[in-house]
Structures are given as C-alpha cells and as structure tokens.
Amino acid sequence: MLDNPMWLRDNCPCPECRDPRSGQKLFQITDLPDDLAVGTVAERPEEVEVTWFPDGHRSVYRRDWLTAPAPVDHRTEAGKRLWATADLATPPEADWSAYLSVPAERVRVLEAVRRLGFALLRGVPVEEGRVLEVARSFGYVRETNYGRLFDVRVEPAPDNLAFTSRAIAPHTDNPYRDPVPTIQLLHCLTNAAQGGDSGLVDGFHAAALLRAEDPEAFAVLTRTPVPFVYRDARTELTAVKPLIDVDPLGRIREVRFNNRSLGTLRPPGAFYDAYRAFAKVLARPELMLAFRLAPGDCLIFDNTRLLHARTAFEQNGARHLQGAYADLDGLAGTLAVLGRTVALDELEALFTGPGTGDYLGEPVTMAEHMRQAAALAEAAGAPAHLVAAALLHDIGHLEGGAELMSGVDNRHSHTGADVLARWFGPEVTEPVRLHVDAKRYLCAVDPGYRARLSEASEFTLRVQGGPMTGPQAAAFAALPGAADAVAVRRWDDAAKVAGAATPDFAHFRPLLASLLRR
Amino acid sequence: MLDNPMWLRDNCPCPECRDPRSGQKLFQITDLPDDLAVGTVAERPEEVEVTWFPDGHRSVYRRDWLTAPAPVDHRTEAGKRLWATADLATPPEADWSAYLSVPAERVRVLEAVRRLGFALLRGVPVEEGRVLEVARSFGYVRETNYGRLFDVRVEPAPDNLAFTSRAIAPHTDNPYRDPVPTIQLLHCLTNAAQGGDSGLVDGFHAAALLRAEDPEAFAVLTRTPVPFVYRDARTELTAVKPLIDVDPLGRIREVRFNNRSLGTLRPPGAFYDAYRAFAKVLARPELMLAFRLAPGDCLIFDNTRLLHARTAFEQNGARHLQGAYADLDGLAGTLAVLGRTVALDELEALFTGPGTGDYLGEPVTMAEHMRQAAALAEAAGAPAHLVAAALLHDIGHLEGGAELMSGVDNRHSHTGADVLARWFGPEVTEPVRLHVDAKRYLCAVDPGYRARLSEASEFTLRVQGGPMTGPQAAAFAALPGAADAVAVRRWDDAAKVAGAATPDFAHFRPLLASLLRR
Known part of the structure; x- marks a missing residue:
C-alpha cells in the first residue's frame, strides 16, 4: 500500500489527522500537497512508520491494519445467504x-x-x-x-x-x-x-x-x-x-x-x-x-x-x-452495537462463572488474577490494547478447563487468543497468544526471573516446555508481538496478591468496547 | 408501439386490467399468454382499438397516449437546473x-x-x-x-x-x-x-x-x-x-x-x-x-x-x-398534489374575477355561460374530459381580453387551449381549440344551425372567417378532435339562458382534478 501515498496518508490514524473522540478526519483531501510522497519508512515488528515528503508529517500504521482484507458490504448479495424454501430447515x-x-x-x-x-x-x-x-x-x-x-x-x-x-x-x-x-x-x-x-x-x-x-x-x-x-x-x-x-x-x-x-x-x-x-x-x-x-x-x-x-x-x-x-x-x-454488548456479556460471564474457580493453587481466583493484571497494566499507563490483553490473558483457562495442573499442556494461551479473535484484533490477541512463550523467553534471558516464579508457575513451566534455548529466545524476540507479550507477562506474574482490592469487570467494559472489532 | 404487444397489453386502461379507483393493475405480467399478439386493429380519429390474439381481449388506447413522450425523471440531472453562484440572480x-x-x-x-x-x-x-x-x-x-x-x-x-x-x-x-x-x-x-x-x-x-x-x-x-x-x-x-x-x-x-x-x-x-x-x-x-x-x-x-x-x-x-x-x-x-390545488385555484379565480364580466352582450356573464355549458354536458352524460372542455371552452376570453367584439379575431380558442395545456391533456385542450372552427363547420354542414345562432355569435362568425367551404369542412371532420369539438359547440350555443340555476365552479373541482396531468 506504500505505492498509493494519497490513500495511505488519508488513512493516517494520528490525532492531528483524526479526531480521537469521533474518529472523524480533521483535514480535507485537497489539503494534501500534489507532490505528496513517502519520504522515509521505518519498519518495526508490528508497525510501519512513514515520514512524509514534503511536509515531514509522521504516520504510524499497524501492519495488521495495512494488510487487512476488504470488509464485506452487507447490503449486497455478498453479505447475504440466498435461499429457496428447501434451504430453510x-x-x-x-x-x-x-x-x-x-x-x-x-x-x-x-x-x-x-x-x-x-x-x-x-x-x-x-x-x-x-x-x-x-x-x-x-x-x-x-x-x-x-x-x-x-x-x-x-x-x-x-x-x-x-x-x-x-x-x-x-x-x-x-x-x-x-x-x-x-x-x-x-x-x-x-x-x-x-x-x-x-x-x-x-x-x-x-x-x-x-x-x-x-x-x-x-x-x-x-x-x-x-x-x-x-x-x-x-x-x-x-x-x-x-x-x-x-x-x-x-x-x-x-x-x-x-x-x-x-x-x-x-x-x-x-x-x-x-x-x-x-x-x-x-x-x-x-x-x-x-x-x-x-x-x-x-x-x-x-x-x-x-x-x-x-x-x-x-x-x-x-x-x-x-x-x-x-x-x-x-x-x-x-446489530453492531448489540454485538458489543453481547461480546462483553459473554466475557463477563466467564469472569463471574468459571473465573471464580481456583487459579492453579495460587491465593487468588482466576478472575481476581486477571483483574489484578489489568489493574497493574492500567496503573503502569499501558495503552488500552495491553490493559485488555492483561485482563483477558488467561481466558483460555476459563474456556479450556484445568488440564494444565494434571501435567498436560492445554495450550491455554492459544485457546484464549483464538476465542478472543472473535471480538478483538491482533493487538489484543497476539500478546495473549504469546504470554506463555514470554515466560519461557524471560527464563532464558532474565537470570533472576525464574527464581521469582511462583510454585505453580514453576510447575507449569516444565509442562510448557521449559526455558527457551538461545536460538528460540532470539526467534521469539523478533516476533511482532514479543514486547507486548513480555509486558503482559510481567503484570501476569505480579497479579497473585491475596485480597488485593481490584476493580471489577464492569470497570473495564468501556475500554474493551473501544477495542471491539468493527 | 404496436410492435411491442406485451408493453401495449400491460398498459391496457380498461377496468378489467386496471382498478378504476386506485389505477393499480389487476393482473400479473405472467398472466399474459406467451403467444400474445395484436389481432385486429381499429383505427379511429382519436383512438386505436386492439383486439388481442389469442384471448380476444379488447383494449382502447388514446392516440395522444400512444405517442406521448417519456416523462422527465426529476431525481436525475435531467430534471434539475444546475448552477454556479453567478447563475443565481x-x-x-x-x-x-x-x-x-x-x-x-x-x-x-x-x-x-x-x-x-x-x-x-x-x-x-x-x-x-x-x-x-x-x-x-x-x-x-x-x-x-x-x-x-x-x-x-x-x-x-x-x-x-x-x-x-x-x-x-x-x-x-x-x-x-x-x-x-x-x-x-x-x-x-x-x-x-x-x-x-x-x-x-x-x-x-x-x-x-x-x-x-x-x-x-x-x-x-x-x-x-x-x-x-x-x-x-x-x-x-x-x-x-x-x-x-x-x-x-x-x-x-x-x-x-x-x-x-x-x-x-x-x-x-x-x-x-x-x-x-x-x-x-x-x-x-x-x-x-x-x-x-x-x-x-x-x-x-x-x-x-x-x-x-x-x-x-x-x-x-x-x-x-x-x-x-x-x-x-x-x-x-x-408538490404534485399542491399543483392540482394551484391549478384549480387559478382557474377558479378566472371564473370569480374576469368571468363575472359581460359575455359579448349575451344575457349571461362569461362564467355563467361556461358553467351552463358544463352543466348541459353533465346532464347529457358526457365523459369527464368533455364536461371539462365545456366548462373551460371560453377560458381564452378571460385571459385574452375582449377584442373580439371590436372586430379583431383574438383567436380565443387557441389562446384558451394553450393556457389549458399547462394542466390538461389534449382530450381537454383540443375540443377547446376547435370549438370556434366547429361553429364554422356546423354552419357549412347543418342548414338550420346558422339561423339559430345568437346575434353576437353571428357577428363573431364573420370576424372568425365565416362558414367553412366544402373542402374545409371535410378536412375539419377528419381531425382527431372534431366530434368532441362539435359536441362542446352545441352545449356552448345552448348555454346562454338568463337566470338559469347552474352549479358553481367548486362543483366541478373533483372532476377537473381527476383530469389534471400527472
């Protein structure tokens, strides 16, 4: 898409170009110079930063946004299921x-x-x-x-x-x-x-x-x-x-x-x-x-x-x-707005239902653990998608059962990410998917980290494959979501404090709503 | 249009094909036989009658309907006046x-x-x-x-x-x-x-x-x-x-x-x-x-x-x-419905304004004369368009002034027809246009007719060109609207009775409204 500079610039998500509250564009297409061109490009794992010629404006685009598919137009036959009587059981x-x-x-x-x-x-x-x-x-x-x-x-x-x-x-x-x-x-x-x-x-x-x-x-x-x-x-x-x-x-x-x-x-x-x-x-x-x-x-x-x-x-x-x-x-x-409500209701039901169960022997329930992680992310000033990832990082446990402590890796990070992909983009799902690998990564690269793991976490580390090897750690660090996953992992590890006051799920609903896929 | 039988038949105006009240069609297009064809055609001055093969259904189409132009689609540029600022005085x-x-x-x-x-x-x-x-x-x-x-x-x-x-x-x-x-x-x-x-x-x-x-x-x-x-x-x-x-x-x-x-x-x-x-x-x-x-x-x-x-x-x-x-x-x-009101208001204003004036020395006002003519048409069971033509036949006098009695043919029949064409189709305007010629025609072909003319009418006959010659009369009789014009003329001639009780203009408004152009 770098070959269509007008398109790219018209979609600049920065707050100078787009009103943060309404999402509406703050400039006219004729405000862009005729000789607009991509100046320099900085490639980062998850995003691409463009500095524009001639005006020096800077735009940062998420890679997953750049490569997103065209949405379906629901008013055309493309968004319909056509039927004859026999098709309607x-x-x-x-x-x-x-x-x-x-x-x-x-x-x-x-x-x-x-x-x-x-x-x-x-x-x-x-x-x-x-x-x-x-x-x-x-x-x-x-x-x-x-x-x-x-x-x-x-x-x-x-x-x-x-x-x-x-x-x-x-x-x-x-x-x-x-x-x-x-x-x-x-x-x-x-x-x-x-x-x-x-x-x-x-x-x-x-x-x-x-x-x-x-x-x-x-x-x-x-x-x-x-x-x-x-x-x-x-x-x-x-x-x-x-x-x-x-x-x-x-x-x-x-x-x-x-x-x-x-x-x-x-x-x-x-x-x-x-x-x-x-x-x-x-x-x-x-x-x-x-x-x-x-x-x-x-x-x-x-x-x-x-x-x-x-x-x-x-x-x-x-x-x-x-x-x-x-x-x-x-x-x-x-329908779109109800979809937000339904998604958040389904998530909340996991917190108030299965989430009240034991968290692998830790002194908090699973829901407390996840809410504590999100509260820590919020206190650290993390962006909304990381607060959400911290809140939802163990959702795979709630959906997938508790085989992990019986010695079977239930791959709860992947289960959770896949569940979340129904509602959220990769900025939320990928840190969740990688948060177990982030533990294995930190054990490999941070000498004091493993010693600080809780007993349960030390146990599951072995089920999950143990610390990464050097080449594994290097490969992990190069992944787009690695830094976010490491951040989530550190809040995860710290969120096991018995009796700590944490906001309830409802506190996070507006933040989650703002991240729901359109 | 006879070469497109499905089109022609789909537009049959008869009360079996079209609900007289709502104007809605009473059959489905698939009800028409695949081998539908024009059987016989009867050509008449103002209309064409088609008898259909194979079902023998009969449809009568007005000639002016058959040859009407396509209406403008007002939602497209064809129905708009495009403007730059300078165009708007x-x-x-x-x-x-x-x-x-x-x-x-x-x-x-x-x-x-x-x-x-x-x-x-x-x-x-x-x-x-x-x-x-x-x-x-x-x-x-x-x-x-x-x-x-x-x-x-x-x-x-x-x-x-x-x-x-x-x-x-x-x-x-x-x-x-x-x-x-x-x-x-x-x-x-x-x-x-x-x-x-x-x-x-x-x-x-x-x-x-x-x-x-x-x-x-x-x-x-x-x-x-x-x-x-x-x-x-x-x-x-x-x-x-x-x-x-x-x-x-x-x-x-x-x-x-x-x-x-x-x-x-x-x-x-x-x-x-x-x-x-x-x-x-x-x-x-x-x-x-x-x-x-x-x-x-x-x-x-x-x-x-x-x-x-x-x-x-x-x-x-x-x-x-x-x-x-x-x-x-x-x-x-x-706008369409208001147009009906406005048209009828304008016509009524002619009756209650200039229409109260003298009618060429006859013992009735012009408005009385015209209302009497319409009442006679109505009493004779004439179709709506002829009642309207009788009511409006001298509208050109009201718009055009009274030069006629000063010896100048003000061609009031043409003036009237042209005024009426803003609102009515040819079934109303053409008998009006021809009602003076109808007098000249009747003088040529009906021996007792001229003798019965009023004094004023005899005077204007000369200004208008006198009785038709034989070839003129034959040409007139062949015109599409001749028969209607002659009918209107006879009611016109009889509508000069001092003090006769006649319905007022409002009585005729619904009938006129039904004839207004769409």
Missing part, C-alpha cells in the same frame, strides 16, 4: 419476550433479517400499535402517506388493492417511493378468515437464478430505469429505478418488483421479455415460503430483497394486520 | 407566513428545492422544534440516531465535529447511512457569533464539470464503491456507495461527499486521483454560494445533491441551529 423465529430480554436472542433475530432477509417474532401482544414498538426495538419508524403505521384489512373504498380481500402476488412495497422503505413489519392481530395465507420469496435468489439462466435478461433489468407510480386523492408518487439494482461491481443490491404500480416505459426496448423471464423465475413454487400468520406474529423483512404475497380471503372474513416501515441502516447499526 | 426564498397561506408560494419554494436543490424560508418563528413543522409542511421527518431533530451548537464532549466551532468544509450529511436522508433542514435560532457563515455548492454541477473536464475521473467515481463510517458509544453505521451515483442511463443521480467520514478503501485503485480531482472542482470559489443565516431563517436543501459548509466561529460565540431530515419523495408528492 427452520425459518428464523423467536419469542418476543426472549427477544426483548436477551441481547444474544435479539442479535440472532436481527442477523437473520440481515442475512436471510426476514425473521418472525411470536407472541407480540395482540394490541393495536405494537408494531411500532417492534420497529423501535431496532430502528426508526419511517412515516409515509399511509401513516406511521397502516392497517391491512378490507376497506369499503380502498385506495390500494392491499386493502381488499384480493390475492396479492409476490411484490415489494412502495416501489413508487425513493428512498423506498427498506424494512417492512407486519403484525397479525386477527386471522380468522378462510384464505389470507402469507408467502415470501427471496428476490436476490431469484435474480441470481436469472443471471445464471438468462444473463441477457438480467443485464436488461439492471440497466432499464422503470417508472413506478401511485396516485390517490392526497398523494402522487413516482420513482424511476431498475427492477434489479446492482452496485458498481455488479453485485445484486436491490430488487423492486410490483406489477400493480409499474408505470409506462417509453420506449420499452427489450424490457418486457426480460421482465417476464424474471417474473417466471419469481413465480416458481419452490421459491415461495408459504406460512400463515397467527395473532401475535410479527414478520420483519427486507423490502429491498424479499417479495411478499398473500392468498385471497373471504370478503367478510376477519383478517387484520398492522404494518409499518423502517430502515436497514438502523437495524445494522443496532 | 436571486436565490429562492419566501416568507414563512406566505408559504403557509398561499399554495402557489409553497409550490414555488418546493419547486426550487426540486430544481435548484434548495430554498430559504424567512421568518420561521424563533422557537425550538419549529424545524419539524417546516419538515411536516411538505413531507415526513426522518428520525435518525441524532433524534427527530438535532441541535447544531458547540457541545462539551462532541461525538461529531458538527457540534464544535470548527469550520466544516462542503459535504453531504450522513453518508454512512443508507438510505441517506435525502432532504436536510437547518433552522437558525441564534447566530451572534463571529464567523459561522454558511455555504452551498451544487454537487450535480460540480460532477457535470468533472465529467466535461476529466471524464476518466468521473467514470472512476461512478464505479468505485466507497465505504463511509460513523461510530460512537451508541451508534455504528456503514454505507458503501460511489461518490457520484448515476442512473442506468449514466445521468447524475446522487452525490455523496464527506471527507470526515470516508472510510478505508481496499484496494483504492485509481480512486484517489479521481477523488482529489472532484474535490478540487467542488472547492472552486465560484461554485460556493455564501450567505449568513439569521434567526428565523430555515434552509431546506437536497442532501443527495447540494453540499453544505460553514466557516469556523468563536468557541464561545452564540450560534444555534436546529436541524432535521426528511425525504425528496414526500416533497415531490406534496
């Missing part, structure tokens, strides 16, 4: 009260909306207006001409065919709106009518099938702007969008399909053949997940991807849903 | 109370937001929360993590640089949100600080300049997905979109530009050269409209097009704006 559903009270359950439901395009909540109280509460549980209600919520039931003088007892074929909602509402909710209050069953079709899957079977039709649909129109006494809306919207890399990003409100194309060109080809794919029975909403069910689905449908029902049958719209960006944001 | 502004009370004034303001990208309302009460009232005057508030409204002022611990006293370079808001809020409002409550001036840049204009000057940079920006990110303690948002989004026809549709929250592109490819080229165009002084918001000012602007900026201000200076987001689709819908 159990459609995603959850109980409303569990969803409300258990963050991990809420993550599961919202993740399903993001990956599969929908989820079903059961047991939402059968009361008018509750659909808004469901929407607010993950985002913001999008008000439209239909109101903040709308009633789907038979009306005497319907402005929209949805408000009749007719069958409604698979479609996306509000195609005549731009921006289209990206999430729809339907909460069932009554469904006692003959008929009125529901159906869902994965429009991304259908579009991908079309691309495979009839690439020319797919291409026509991605490049033909189609007008959608809606008009009643108080409303008049038009939006012009292709039926299949792809991102600049050609990945499916949005499907819009609604024959009821498709307007007049001028000129139609090759559109109609492609449109019918796509409609025929969408109509395949194996693509339609059919089910019946019961009172208290609330369906949440991605209106840029899933088509929804209902069968006809008796004109006088009792069927009443309440609907609302919301947006995917709010849902994704809620 | 007077930036669009209006007084809040006039905006509220006068529909035409509201149309002017909203039309400016649509065409130019912004408008400024003056005199909005300097009270917290009023910005929401402005948003609701044309659409729906889009709630975000910043709330339904947000305060732009110096905060002690700002999550966003907007809430500091720093200068903010031209940018679009919330680029890390998808769907992005398409309209932003900023209502000034206090602006007593040194500095804190505002600026607007037309991002579509800048993009068009880039396309002209550096087409390769433009192309790179339209095809590079760019991640935008925002993260604070309660929020985490990412959106991936190109800086310049074009529709499938390559027309500029959306600009997203915000250096503060531009994330890390992997790999950056050719992006940075193009990005800097665009940034330099955007920074040209002649593109920035600079002004200062005063208390009571509320700026409304298109956040998919205009970049906004502010200069730095004193840290302790009193500057307080309240902002809110809304969406362009709601604004366009309000």
